Each structure stands twice: as C-alpha cells, then as structure tokens.
Amino acid sequence: GKTIVVTGVSSGIGAETARFLRHHGASVIGVDRQDASISLDGFVKADLSEQAAIDAAFAQLPEQFDALCNIAGVPGTAPVDLVARVNYLGLRHLCQRALERLPHGDQGGAIVNISSILGAEWPARLDLHKALAETPSFEAGLAFLARHPVPQETCYQYFKEALIVWTIAQSQKWFLAHGVRMNCVAPGPVFTPILGDFVQMLGQERVQKDAHRMKRPALADEVAPVVAFLCADESRWVSGINLPVDGGLASTYL
C-alpha cells in the first residue's frame, strides 16, 4: 500500500479521507494542531500556520511517501492573517517540502489540495493571484500580502482562488519536470464543524439561496473518495485540475 500524509486529519473531511484511505490499504500519517481521535499509522502534531512548525513537522515525517493531502484549513471567520497562512502560504510550503520526498518519474507522487467552490471566481483576480503565486517562499508571500492587503470579508474566497491558481500553475512545472501530479478538490457545503462559519461569512440570504439550489450539504465521506482517487495510480493522467464535489451546486449558478 501507499504511504499518504493527510493534514487536517483530526476533523471533518481530513478524518474521513484518512479513514477511507486506510480502509483501502494505505498507511496514513496524519498532521493537525489538535490530537486525532481516529486510528492512524502515525501522527505529527503541528501548527501549519508557521513555516518553522511545518519544517519541524517534516523532521518527523517519513523520508519518502507517495502522496500528500492538504486538507487542513480555517474558515473566513478566522483572522485574515491566519487564513492566509493556513489556507495558502503554509499549504504551499507543505507542497514545496513534500516535492523532494515524493516519487518522481513515470509513476510519480500526487498532491491534492482542498479548495472550495467559493474559489470559483479566480479569473476575476488572475493577475494578483499569478503575482502571489510567483512569490518563492512563505516570507515572500507574507511581504507581498503586506503590499496588497486582503479584506477580512472576502479573505476565505481570495485565498481559495489563489490556491487554485497556484496549484494549476505549479502543477504544470512539477508534472513535466518530476512526474508529480497536483490537483485541487473543490467541495460545496459539507457537514463538518465549520459549516456554521459559512453562514456568518456569506450571510443568511446567500446560504438560504444555496440551500434551495441543492439537495443538502455533502457528507465528508462523499468528498473523501474523490480525494483518494486523485492520490491513486488510476488518476495518473489527471494533473492541474480543480474538481468540484458539490452535488451540482456550482452548475446552478450558470
């Protein structure tokens, strides 16, 4: 079986992904700032909002692993600096650190980043997102954001958009050069502890509108198998996509 590192493993989508992967024979090493309540093959406690903490976590992770699932994230009710760090800068640093530990070549390793259907409007700010994507490090990203501040109200959407743009751009380079695939999965609303935060972020009206447009929020175990597929050899020719898992919600905005 494969060895797969899963962040955000202590709750919601991360926990279900770990459970699904283990059920199908993978060894899962979890990473989270909170202790995990599910069985895992290894666990590293780390605060993924700090570059130094991510580097310290890598000292405890296996020398080689097959895939990385970046599922840890905070809602837009968190301070904008934290949203930037966890949902984008830290995630990106995790990918960069993982690159050297993933298999390269024909059957290269895989990275899956959790975006959101709330990141769908990335083309509207493409130039900014591309410029941020070109910052080479966590620190350089922070400096860019100090020059181009992001408002609290839309920071969640902004950094999901930025994540999609970075993933698409970076995946092209890494797939060509190393055979490492990187993709995003974009969930619509999912029943997890942060679902209530979206009501606060988007307002009751938008949430009610969405509720009429979809059957129900997803269960975390309806997202997990899609993440697992993008880690598996069966998806080896899929690279640089942002795959919605939203019960068709985004399509109703057409």
Ligand code: NAI
């Ligand atoms: P959750 O709150 O159930 O799980 C998030 C996990 O990330 C928690 O275990 C938390 O401890 C961990 N985490 C947060 N900040 C961390 C940090 N600084 N260091 C280490 N670990 C940290 O949330 P859920 O819903 O499972 O979210 C997972 C991902 O899915 C997030 O990226 C979220 O933005 C995304 N998402 C969720 C949707 C939803 O409706 N629940 C919809 C679309 C995307």
